[in-house]
Every structure is written in C-alpha cells, then in structure tokens.
Amino acid sequence: MQASIIVFPGSNCDRDVGHGLRSALGTEADFVWHTQTELPPGTDLVVLPGGFSYGDYLRCGAMAARSPIMGAVSRHAASGGLVLGICNGFQVLTESRLLPGALLANRTLRFICRPCTIRVERTDTPFTRTFREKQILHFPIAHYEGLYFLPGNELLALEKRRQVVFRYASTDGVADDSSNPNGALNNIAGIVNERGNVLGLMPHPERARDMLLGDASGAHADGTDFWKGIRDWADGRLGQ
Amino acid sequence: MIHHVTVLVFLKEGVLDTQGKAVLSVLLHAGHSDVRDVRIGKYIQLQIESPTREEALKQANAMCEDLLVNSIIEEYTVKLRGEEDA
Numbered sequence: 001m002q003a004s005i006i007v008f009p010g011s012n013c014d015r016d017v018g019h020g021l022r023s024a025l026g027t028e029a030d031f032v033w034h035t036q037t038e039l040p041p042g043t044d045l046v047v048l049p050g051g052f053s054y055g056d057y058l059r060c061g062a063m064a065a066r067s068p069i070m071g072a073v074s075r076h077a078a079s080g081g082l083v084l085g086i087c088n089g090f091q092v093l094t095e096s097r098l099l100p101g102a103l104l105a106n107r108t109l110r111f112i113c114r115p116c117t118i119r120v121e122r123t124d125t126p127f128t129r130t131f132r133e134k135q136i137l138h139f140p141i142a143h144y145e146g147l148y149f150l151p152g153n154e155l156l157a158l159e160k161r162r163q164v165v166f167r168y169a170s171t172d173g174v175a176d177d178s179s180n181p182n183g184a185l186n187n188i189a190g191i192v193n194e195r196g197n198v199l200g201l202m203p204h205p206e207r208a209r210d211m212l213l214g215d216a217s218g219a220h221a222d223g224t225d226f227w228k229g230i231r232d233w234a235d236g237r238l239g240q
Numbered sequence: 241m242i243h244h245v246t247v248l249v250f251l252k253e254g255v256l257d258t259q260g261k262a263v264l265s266v267l268l269h270a271g272h273s274d275v276r277d278v279r280i281g282k283y284i285q286l287q288i289e290s291p292t293r294e295e296a297l298k299q300a301n302a303m304c305e306d307l308l309v310n311s312i313i314e315e316y317t318v319k320l321r322g323e324e325d326a
Contacts, residue, residue, distance in 0.1 A: 059310055066307060095310065102313045104251075105258050149255060149313060183256070 001234040003029040003045040008064045013050035020206035024227040034067040044234040045082040046073050048089030060145045061091030070096055082126055083198040087143055090200030099193055099200045101150040107183030113142040116181060116203055118189045119169035125192050127199045128165060130229030134173055137222040139203035146202040148184040155185055166190035166201055243288045243296035244321040247308060250281035255313045284308060293320055
C-alpha cells in the first residue's frame with residue numbers, strides 16, 4: 001500500500017502518521033506539500049493529518065480545504081481511492097464537503113487531550129475490517145473543536161445510511177452522555193461518506209502505536225490493527 | 241473605487257453557541273441580571289476594488305459562499321460601510 005500524507009502549514013501529526021505506518025507496516029509514506037496539484041502516482045491512501053492547518057484561522061480546516069492539493073484529493077476520492085482525515089484532517093474533510101457536517105467547539109470550551117475509548121459501529125468499511133462489531137478501541141483524543149454537528153434531519157439520514165463508524169463509548173461499550181468527551185451529537189467520533197472510502201475521525205489512531213504510550217490499555221494493538229486493516233484492503237484491491 | 245464591506249457571521253439558530261452560553265453565564269454571575277442571551281460571532285472587514293456598489297456586494301456574497309461562511313452552521317449579513325476613492 002502506498003500512502004501519501006498531506007502536509008499543510010500548521011499540520012503537526014504528519015510525522016506521527018508516518019511513524020505509525022512505518023512501525024505498523026514497515027512502509028514509508030510520501031509527504032505531499034499542500035501546494036502540489038497532483039498526488040504521487042500509485043497513491044492508495046491519502047491521509048489528512050491532525051494539527052492546526054493555517055493556525056485554525058477563520059474556521060478549523062477551512063483554508064486547508066481550499067488548498068491546491070485538495071483538488072487531487074477530491075479526484076482520488078471520486079475514483080474510489082481511500083482518504084483518511086484525522087482530527088484536523090476530519091475538519092478539512094467536512095470543510096471541503098467530502099464528508100457531511102461540521103466540527104464545533106467542545107461543549108466544555110476546553111482543549112481535551114486524553115486517552116479515549118470508541119466503539120466500532122461498522123466492520124464493512126475499508127478502514128475497519130480487522131475489528132469486531134462493537135469492539136472498543138483505545139485511541140487518544142486531542143482537540144478543541146470536536147463536537148460533531150449536523151442538522152437534525154440530516155443527522156437522522158446519516159444514521160439511517162449507517163455512515164457512523166465510530167462512537168465515543170465507555171470501556172464496556174455504553175455510548176451515552178457520560179462517555180461523550182466533547183458533546184458530539186449521537187456520540188459521533190468518526191463517519192464515512194456514502195461510498196465508504198472516505199473516513200474522518202477525531203481520535204488519533206497514529207498515537208495508539210507505541211508500547212510506551214499506552215500499551216497497558218491495549219492501544220498499541222488497536223493502532224496496529226487499524227493500519228494493517230487499511231493496508232490489507234488496499235493491497236487486496238490491487239490484486240483484484 | 242474601493243468599497244468597504246462588513247460581514248457579520250453568526251452561528252445559526254439551533255447550533256450550540258458554547259461561547260455565547262459561557263459568556264451569558266458569567267454576565268449573569270457578575271450581576272447583569274437583565275441579559276437574556278448572548279451570541280458570539282465574527283466581524284470581517286473587506287476592502288473590494290469594484291466599479292459599483294452592487295458589484296462589490298455581489299463579490300462579498302460570493303466570498304462568503306466560497307470561504308468566509310460555512311452554511312451548515314453559520315449565517316451572515318453583508319453591508320457596505322461606506323465608499324472612498326481608490
């Protein structure tokens with residue numbers, strides 16, 4: 001699998017994602033500066049990393065969504081290629097309308113940086129095939145604007161189309177207000193587009209990769225499985 | 241001619257304005273008991289080179305639709321502040 005990591009001015013998780021891919025899969029990703037207008041040939045997976053693209057000016061992800069490279073990312077998505085937006089990358093995906101909704105300020109009005117548990121809602125996406133339905137994953141969160149919002153009717157339609165892939169939940173699998181760190185509607189932590197090839201999530205799978213950073217919680221294994229699942233899907237598709 | 245256009249952006253009704261709610265709560269605690277609601281928005285000033293006012297407003301609206309405003313969560317108004325020679 002060939003991964004391309006987009007780097008915007010202010011991205012700060014791009015190298016973490018590169019490290020996650022290298023340590024989990026032994027593959028080297030391409031780093032693509034946002035002023036480029038084409039992705040490296042052979043790109044299977046595009047990652048929009050976390051950070052503070054353009055200093056979060058105006059709205060998180062708004063300016064990055066209008067970067068030259070995003071035309072190529074949209075074409076990649078339209079042709080069925082995989083696109084993964086993590087944290088600020090999720091915000092870029094909603095701002096560029098590759099995913100529905102918007103990310104608002106956390107209800108606590110505080111930056112939240114802590115371990116977190118999410119529940120897998122779907123295992124039939126290219127990003128979640130290695131997981132079990134309702135499996136609890138340990139992916140940490142670190143954001144100020146993570147409250148997923150979509151107007152009522154559209155939220156119902158999103159749920160009906162089964163576009164919610166991850167929900168904030170307790171370690172025993174309960175997704176309620178007490179397991180919701182930021183006030184996201186319906187505890188939504190990650191969604192896919194209708195086609196299923198574009199995923200945005202607020203938690204950081206790339207930070208669940210190091211034994212040093214949370215192996216006791218199982219995070220190390222969850223992060224590894226996440227990247228391996230995507231690799232297997234992409235490589236399987238290549239072989240078809 | 242340079243046209244000064246001001247844009248006011250607010251979260252739509254029904255979208256949780258956490259900042260507004262927090263400020264309302266502090267104002268009430270501080271004894272401003274008559275305040276009923278607070279909404280926090282953005283104020284954007286644009287200087288637009290354009291032959292007519294109408295054209296400047298049209299351009300400002302296009303900028304709002306393209307970048308300045310996220311129509312999923314925000315609403316906006318544009319207003320000409322005044323005119324002066326370029």
